[in-house]
Amino acid sequence: MSRPEISAPPEVFYSDVESKKYTSSSRIQHIQASMTLRALDLLSLPPNQHVLDIGCGSGLSGEILTQEGDHVWVGMDISPSMLSVALDRAVPGDLMLADMGNGVPFRPGTFDAAISISAIQWLCNADSSTADPKQRLTRFFNTLYAAVRRGGKVACQFYPRDQIQTEQIITAAKTAGFSGGLVIDDEHNKKNKKYYLILTAGNVTTNDINLQGVKIDKSQSSANRKGKKSVESTKDYIQRKKELMRKRGKLVALDSQFTGRKRRPRF
Numbered sequence: 001m002s003r004p005e006i007s008a009p010p011e012v013f014y015s016d017v018e019s020k021k022y023t024s025s026s027r028i029q030h031i032q033a034s035m036t037l038r039a040l041d042l043l044s045l046p047p048n049q050h051v052l053d054i055g056c057g058s059g060l061s062g063e064i065l066t067q068e069g070d071h072v073w074v075g076m077d078i079s080p081s082m083l084s085v086a087l088d089r090a091v092p093g094d095l096m097l098a099d100m101g102n103g104v105p106f107r108p109g110t111f112d113a114a115i116s117i118s119a120i121q122w123l124c125n126a127d128s129s130t131a132d133p134k135q136r137l138t139r140f141f142n143t144l145y146a147a148v149r150r151g152g153k154v155a156c157q158f159y160p161r162d163q164i165q166t167e168q169i170i171t172a173a174k175t176a177g178f179s180g181g182l183v184i185d186d187e188h189n190k191k192n193k194k195y196y197l198i199l200t201a202g203n204v205t206t207n208d209i210n211l212q213g214v215k216i217d218k219s220q221s222s223a224n225r226k227g228k229k230s231v232e233s234t235k236d237y238i239q240r241k242k243e244l245m246r247k248r249g250k251l252v253a254l255d256s257q258f259t260g261r262k263r264r265p266r267f
């Protein structure tokens, strides 16, 4: 798996060109939407919550917050280019240029919940000789803990480089006061393995997972217990997006037998 966080700081890596390329890729749109849906599934939020999207990028994850639960969201990101693409796309959330490693700059208890999709692994890299990943992780989780109301929930999907990074992240969350744990989907599939850190700010109940790096396999997850499919198919995704565009008054191609079908490779 390629690791952009090794190649350059996020605000450099997500340049104007890269941000547009990222956002217009239907493969990326689909993956980010699926992971956001899964994060929401793990959070089980009631509708109309006030949600922070950390590392919101161009708004791919945020859009799902609006579509799925009518949540009111604020997105923060360090890349001006990503935020500019989000503005061009007129995403429904408010946007803020901020480095999560400097802390989550909101008043205590501002949010009911927070999500972060494919972003917090960036905190594990030092972009300068003065940046200390451990300190940045600590500041991030401490301030996030304050910004979420007590009992509020947080889901962070992330791509750890190794077990050490996973432990660094879990330890910082635990030290800040969060309860919760790690959910790993497709654990034995090297390519599709996905990590979700699911946290609750205070208010530990017996249903909470002990934050010791406990792993829950996807087969035990709430969605699967209910017999619900947690990851939508490509066809369902395309049809949902088309329906949304129709509702927004956009001209959308009619569905046909070819909608969402895999194409043959072009040579």
Ligand SMILES: C[S@@+](CC[C@H](N)C(=O)[O-])C[C@H]1O[C@@H](n2cnc3c(N)ncnc32)[C@H](O)[C@@H]1O
Pocket (backbone or CB within 6 Å): 010, 011, 014, 032, 054, 055, 056, 057, 058, 059, 060, 061, 076, 077, 078, 079, 082, 098, 099, 100, 101, 116, 117, 118, 119, 122, 123
């Ligand atoms: C892979 S993109 C994901 C964007 C969005 N969540 C999505 O699902 O499409 C990762 C995002 O994290 C942001 N990011 C990385 N480090 C950050 C930091 N220190 N503070 C805020 N945002 C950061 C990047 O700028 C980028 O937009």
